[in-house]
Amino acid sequence: MCTTKEKENITMKKDLLERLEAEVKACKRYAESSIKKSKEGKTGAAINLLDIAGTAKKCADQVHEELWEVSKGNLTDEEFQLFTESETLERELKKAYKELNIARQR
Numbered sequence: 001m002c003t004t005k006e007k008e009n010i011t012m013k014k015d016l017l018e019r020l021e022a023e024v025k026a027c028k029r030y031a032e033s034s035i036k037k038s039k040e041g042k043t044g045a046a047i048n049l050l051d052i053a054g055t056a057k058k059c060a061d062q063v064h065e066e067l068w069e070v071s072k073g074n075l076t077d078e079e080f081q082l083f084t085e086s087e088t089l090e091r092e093l094k095k096a097y098k099e100l101n102i103a104r105q106r
Helices: 004-039 043-071 077-105
Strands: none
16 A cells, blocks of 8 residues: 555656656747748747747756656656656757757858
8 A cells, every 4th residue: 555655756756747748748849840930031930939948948857857856766668768858858959049040041
């Protein structure tokens, strides 16, 4: 049987995983949209979307740390995949920044 504290940790872990998934998806979606707007020459919109993507990444980073503390590294393969996916968001942002810089030079 689980103690109350263990049940709270399980619930907290589940909530953190849901939040992490939402932030990872948001960061990727907004970074991709920023790239699209940059390619269309709409740099103002691209900047706004990139700003949102950056905020989502910051939130994902915070949730990532909280999840590690709560789970103590005890994650299923699926959970770990999401956990590590959140660590690659910087690459998504760099792609969007690169495309924005290209658009600005046109």
